[in-house]
Amino acid sequence: MEPAIVAEHLHKRYPDAYAVRDVSFSVKSGEIFGILGPNGAGKTTTVEMLEGLRKRDSGTIRILGLDPDEHPYELRERIGIQFQSTSVHEQMKVKEALRLFASFYRKKGDVDRIVDALGLKPRLDVPFGRLSGGWKQRVTLALATIHDPEIVFLDEPSTGLDPQARRELWELILKLRDEGKTIVLTTHYMEEAERLCDRVAMFHRGRVLSIDTPQRLVATWGKVRHLRFESPEADEQPLLSLPGVTKVEREDRIFRIYARDLQAASLQLFLLADREGWKIEAFRFETGNLDDLFVSLVKEESA
Numbered sequence: 001m002e003p004a005i006v007a008e009h010l011h012k013r014y015p016d017a018y019a020v021r022d023v024s025f026s027v028k029s030g031e032i033f034g035i036l037g038p039n040g041a042g043k044t045t046t047v048e049m050l051e052g053l054r055k056r057d058s059g060t061i062r063i064l065g066l067d068p069d070e071h072p073y074e075l076r077e078r079i080g081i082q083f084q085s086t087s088v089h090e091q092m093k094v095k096e097a098l099r100l101f102a103s104f105y106r107k108k109g110d111v112d113r114i115v116d117a118l119g120l121k122p123r124l125d126v127p128f129g130r131l132s133g134g135w136k137q138r139v140t141l142a143l144a145t146i147h148d149p150e151i152v153f154l155d156e157p158s159t160g161l162d163p164q165a166r167r168e169l170w171e172l173i174l175k176l177r178d179e180g181k182t183i184v185l186t187t188h189y190m191e192e193a194e195r196l197c198d199r200v201a202m203f204h205r206g207r208v209l210s211i212d213t214p215q216r217l218v219a220t221w222g223k224v225r226h227l228r229f230e231s232p233e234a235d236e237q238p239l240l241s242l243p244g245v246t247k248v249e250r251e252d253r254i255f256r257i258y259a260r261d262l263q264a265a266s267l268q269l270f271l272l273a274d275r276e277g278w279k280i281e282a283f284r285f286e287t288g289n290l291d292d293l294f295v296s297l298v299k300e301e302s303a
């Protein structure tokens, strides 16, 4: 099957700096593709070029086989963009916003379907400005998908939500994927990427550092596993002198030990603790997560 999105050698320069430098990736039809990276990494610029909202300097883009700069009107009907909640008028009731957005498209938006799918019935008569953050995100998701688009772009969908509202929103995003939609999701949150994305592209300083499944990225990172334990008495210096230990990190009473052979290091740790009379609590082997991976990729690039 043809990919939903193909981007090849994208470049975008602003007067004082490159925002996007030689970015290439493709998004398979029906997957949730994550775009991750710190502030200023070039995520928004890249996504807006895909959406046809920003002109690229060079490179090629195909969205559902079409160049967004040449076919903006056709693509507008086939893609959905989740706008920030600030773009909906505070006084407008939820049902009014839904009807208004449904009227923007040639293909008549099905308000009842979206109300059901996103469980909006209890809030239809509430002015947008009076909704909680979680409900606002739910409504902007409804507005982005009211015309049943094939591709949906979500920008930081769960920013500012409490854990419960975030989980509920994630379920709705997974439901969209189950309906067969392709989703491009920009996020700062590694946990969100790990939970939702089939694949992620890690952006840094306008470039793509790596593209893979979150699981494979974490598995690759598995080689830098570490030991973690808590101790009120332990001290970094003797830990660092243990054979094979390469690094010790300490945050208050939490210690992380990096070593070439973790099993040997753990044996040495307990022998040392016994000699020194340290209490060792909550001992475990830890694998890295996407956060660790990201920090390491950035370090590698800067080196």
Ligand SMILES: Nc1ncnc2c1ncn2[C@@H]1O[C@H](COP(=O)(O)OP(=O)(O)OP(=O)(O)O)[C@@H](O)[C@H]1O
Binding pocket: 014, 015, 016, 017, 018, 019, 037, 038, 039, 040, 041, 042, 043, 044, 045, 046
């Ligand atoms: N309109 C603009 N004019 C000049 N520079 C810009 C413009 N938009 C973005 N930039 C610069 O381009 C770089 C990439 O910005 P971009 O907004 O794409 O990053 P981002 O990864 O989306 O960051 P954030 O997570 O903060 O939104 C940054 O250095 C930014 O300052």
